[in-house]
Amino acid sequence: MNRRSFIRIGVAGVSTGIIAPEIVLASTMGKEISRNNMAGGVFYTKESPGRWAKKAGAHSPVLEKTASGVHVVTGHPMNQGKHWIIKHVLLDSDFNFIAENIFDPAKDKAPISDFSLSGRSGAVYALSVCNLHDSWLAMLEL
Secondary structure (H helix, E strand, O other): OOHHHHHHHHHHHHHHHHHHHHHHHHHHHOOOOHHOEHHHEEEEEEOEEEEEHHHHHHHHOOEEEOOOOEEEEOOOOOOOOOEEEEEEEOOOOOOOOEEEOOOOOOOOOOOOEEEEOOOOOOOEEEEEEEEOOOEEEEEEOO
8 A cells, every 4th residue: 555545544534533423423313312323222211221121210311401400310229339320411412511410329319410501502411320220311402
């Protein structure tokens, strides 16, 4: 392979690595996160629970719009040392980090988070992370 071909292939590979994730996520996530090809594998949703089909009810975060932001609840027990929700992570419509709430199963009786969001509109996503059953994603349109 000559130098020019090597450079051309390298540039094409880097471009694909930058552009392809945007195409996959942006074109398929939106309001239909459960139809994304990563749902049920990389992350789970109530509609696409993958290998955790019997766990969806207790692991999917429920988002509610409040006067000051978003209220997130996961209906999951907090059994210290055994099975609990580690944290809630709030993401914007482009999946950029907004905030997180880390839980202590010795102190927190339930995985409940309140996030302040002044002046935001559009979609927000919440991840509920379980120590045994991975990450669960839900969306709320503000």
